[in-house]
Amino acid sequence: MTINSSSAPTEARKFNIDTVANAAETPDVELPWAALGLKENEFDRVVEILGRRPTAAELAMYSVMWSEHCSYKSSKVHLAQFGDKVTDAMKEHLLVGIGENAGVVDIGDGWAVTFKVESHNHPSFVEPYQGAATGVGGIVRDIISMGARPVAIMDPLRFGAIDHPDTPRLVHGIVSGIGGYGNSLGLPNIGGEVVFDSVYQGNPLVNALAVGVLRHEDIRLANASGVGNKVVLFGARTGGDGIGGASVLASESFDADKPSKRPAVQVGDPFAEKVLIECCLELFKASVVEGIQDLGAAGISCATSELASNGDGGMHVELTDVLLRDPSLTPGEILMSESQERMMAVVTPANAAAFEAIMDKWNVEYSWLGEVTDTGRLIIEWDGEKIVDVDPRTVAHDGPVYHRPFHRPEWLDALQENTFDGDRPADGNALRAAVLELMASPNMCSKDWITNQYDRFVQGNTALAMPDDAGVVRVDEETGLGVAISTDANGRYSYLNPYEGARLALAEAYRNVATTGAKPLAVTDCLNFGSPEDPEVMWQFAETVRGLADACQELGVPVTGGNVSLYNQTGGVPIHPTPVVGVLGVFDDVARRTPSGWRDDGQAIYLLGTTRDELDGSEWANLRGHLGGQPPAADLTAEKTLAAILINASRDGMIDAAHDLSEGGLAAALSEAALRFGVGARIGIDELCERDGIDPFTALFSESQGRAVVSVARSEEVRFNDMCTARNYPHLRIGVVDVENGALDVQGHFTLPLEELRKAHEATLPEHFA
Amino acid sequence: MTLETDAPFDAPALDSVRVGIVTFPGSLDDRDAARAVRLAGGTAVPLWHGDHDLQDVDAVVVPGGFSYGDYLRAGAISRFAPLMEQITAAASGGERALPVLGICNGFQVLTEAHLLPGSMIKNNHLHFLCRDQRLRVENADTAWTASYAAGDEIVVPLKNQDGQFVADERTLDELEGEGRVVFRYVGANPNGSRRDIAGISNAAGNVVGLMPHPEHAVEAGFGPDSSAAGLVGVRGGTDGLGIFTSVLKKLVK
8 A cells, every 4th residue: 555655746836926036026016024924124134135025935934934933033142041151061961962953962872862842832722632742743853853763752731720711621632632642653751740820821831842862873963965965855745734833823922803823733643753753763774864854843944944054055946846735835835834744854866765665665755856056045946937046044044133122020029029928837737738738739739630641651661750750761771771851840930030940940850850860961941931022021031041051050961952932921911931941861770760659668768958938939829829029049059969869879779769849848749759659657847847947837838949858778877877968968867658557647747648648639630620 | 460480481492482573654562562572581573564474473462552543443454454464364273373462452453353353442531541450360261361360460551542342242241151351450440341341362262452551561660550469669560471471381382
């Protein structure tokens, strides 16, 4: 059942083709630049570059490639810090840095890992299932483009209020979209986040992270080199879906009086992508492609201009050779279409037959579109008539750069002064009720109802997944070499203080990775913000980038790539600044990874770190409807020491369980560690209260950073204590694992049977969505 | 459970058993099935759906996944693959019939190929469901369950969207009457399957299909969080290995 490949195109249609010659002769034709998302000054710049008005096809290309989503025109000047603040020591493990489809990190033994997080926010609001599904598809193609086999995905998600009437539509659509696509690709989903907050009501955040594995020698880059080499488009056919996805959808705010943007959403076919993965890996193995680029935002416009400008500088393409799903598409639409599951490659004439044989084996359609030139021009023809004649650099790299005005919001001082002075439960019964309320709350409740819709087993290498602190996958079956990944962000912290919020997001992801025992190596980020045209949002953005770049330098982990998503606002109301930070760590052997739950009776439970009265921005304050003050302080030197302790303790077999303290503080960490395997503990907090000068409520609900709870075998206690003392890190024995009592017993305050806790913890999502 | 892990295997002989693993373009758990065969001591042989040659394998696993995307009906297209025609013929060969195991999508393919009765429809709750699942081995006389004793319980991962086993009452009665219900869900029925059926066999017992994934419970550290015996450490469950040792031991006898 071979599907006919490389077929001759159907007869090219001669509808009013706006050729280059025609454009030169008719300078005064009105062009729809505004409808395509270009600003007037940007259109003028295009005319200046070309020395004439653009053709319809050229206008289509510039409009998508110069969109905020593709060109980073508002964020670029700030993002430069990620490069500027990288030291040589930080680059030690970096094989490919920012600028390619995804960064590549050396993890030893000749293995490398590529990983990246991206947003698919706007499409997922308009069409939740397809938006989320194609978000997974897009990030996975980025990973394939680097020459890697994708091995895992994660999904940090943010929804509006759990009880808002529109939330079920988004939760059901987005979760089943991620599951429907990811499960069909055979990629284990190993973690992520789920947050409910009314600020995301009209702007849910759907970020998708993918990880891939490759040998050093297999790294592939997106460039078109070698004059005379052939350019080929393969995978799914090009259709009318996703036209303007990057420009009019992802680069504008939603507004009630604007038309529905559903036609700008792409539609995914996971089976086509699965086949594309296998067929690309076979192409790489056979070394028959010189350069490769996935087709994502801006479709063929992006792939041709980026491949050409990154290589020998020129390309000649015949657009009527593109295989179409819909024969009525205009050349401009073909150039802009964001149809999924497509790739573009550069192949030497000598390898063309080998390339075709692999396509035929996998029944993948392809069409040869043209060849690499050294003319410095990207020439695109329609049935032999020239419709695009541009310097590809001007399309791909020389887009507008904006130094957008920004200023610190005037309301911020009042906000930061408004510290939490609400309800602080004191007696045992009230604390018990507070823990139950916390663990049943939308943000702290069990996410099993969601994560059980994702396959975490496929590929057989998943060593940890949710609800543990980080996802862990084995890379090398012989040695056990593997990686851990965690993504984190706290929009409330960032709203209160965007600089600190970014540092806290990195600190948490870094701590989560170290908690499993992995050594943090590199960072990817997805920066979700409101409109850059709002100076206050722009200030939040600038502060976030500054904070994240500084924190990366302090922790010695470089940003390897990521994504910026702006215009996440509806009407005039932006989302909280939400910098989702993903940290990748490495294990020599994943067999020594530390799970988050207790198991062994009698083991000692230690709390590492200091607890301060830091309730501002906390989950508890959130439950009491309060948002104000300053977020907890981020002490990155302390985080480094804590990480070193957790990593060494894991490597030397001193600890059998570890769980980081973050949202929900000690109350959440103890509850989760107990519920993980249904094993309880006897806990004493009075000594902690005395040492840190706090009350029991603060001990349980404060969100001070740099903390973790660990369980230590009796035989290892001396060694563990010695290590913490040597590193001068606060450590306190707060309890004992108790297999028999089946409860979280906070002695002298309350006892919470695990069954009661579990029932409350697991009921929330099914109550709202099942 | 009485998995005979301490029985002295004749390693070279087990090693000589060649178990074919079929790969369709949308197969996902094929490498996992191959790993399970290796960990059980056998030799895994990759088989391509478009080939016409079974390469002299001694048994075949049709693994999980979405064979051809399954947009039409799970397994509906795969049954027409050239290799499936070979498998169907070899599996129906009387005394010396080829042992065939279908897991998840592989089970769906085997029902479409009429090697097994019944069919799978969407889970009654309409969601994809991934969880550790407890099963009871109802029939320990098949080619794929001889390492267990009837009544043994095992825990293996379950992960599917179209896992609800259905058949008409007469077929169900026949399956029950002939002892061809091989695995049954224990505890809450995860998908609405008729009579809690998780896996069945053909009359000869050489062809077995089940929806849960034994190949994901074969290696400590990468399996489910529990076994039938209780907690076994994080992802420590290996209850599924017996499925693969069963066929190897049968074939070296």
